[in-house]
Amino acid sequence: MSSSSDDEIIVRNPYTTPESNERRSSRRSHVSREQESKNRALEEMKRARGAGTVHRVDVTNLVKPVYExxxxxxxxxxxxxxxxxxxxxxxxxxxxxxxxxDFFDDEQHNTRKTKKSKEKRNDTLDKAKRKAIDNFFHVLNPKKMKEEVSFLLFSYFIANKVKK
Incomplete structure (x- = not known):
């Protein structure tokens, strides 16, 4: 191997400070898998666009059968x-x-339970409706009702006496 004065080999020590045009970071560049896959997909799309073709992802490999x-x-x-x-x-x-x-026995057991549970549900709904109506009437103020009734009776008697 002959050496010429024109060929110059530059060897840079990685532990020394970088030259002014180089930038070295103390942190590792970390790219998540998701971001990496997005970047790959974008690169494929750019290559396809540059070549004038359409980029289509092969979905058949991505979809796995749910059942056999x-x-x-x-x-x-x-x-x-x-x-x-x-x-x-x-x-x-x-x-x-x-x-x-398999599931054949479960269906028989479920039908028996559902009939009973429907009856119980209906009973509880009926009770709840009755309680709601009772509560509605109990909420009314009985003193106010008596005053209104007495006023109505008083006005009725006055109206009837005036006519006679």
């Missing part, structure tokens, strides 16, 4: 595997087992 569609045979296999598995870990052989009934 299976046919009847596969479902029966899944239920049988569930029945074989221990329902409760470390149950000391007490016999907690999943019989694979």
């Amino acid at each position: 569609e299976v046919d009847e045979e596969e479902y029966m296999k899944i239920v049988q595997e569930r029945q074989r598995d221990d329902f409760v870990v470390d149950d000391d052989g007490s016999g907690y087992v999943d019989h694979g009934d």
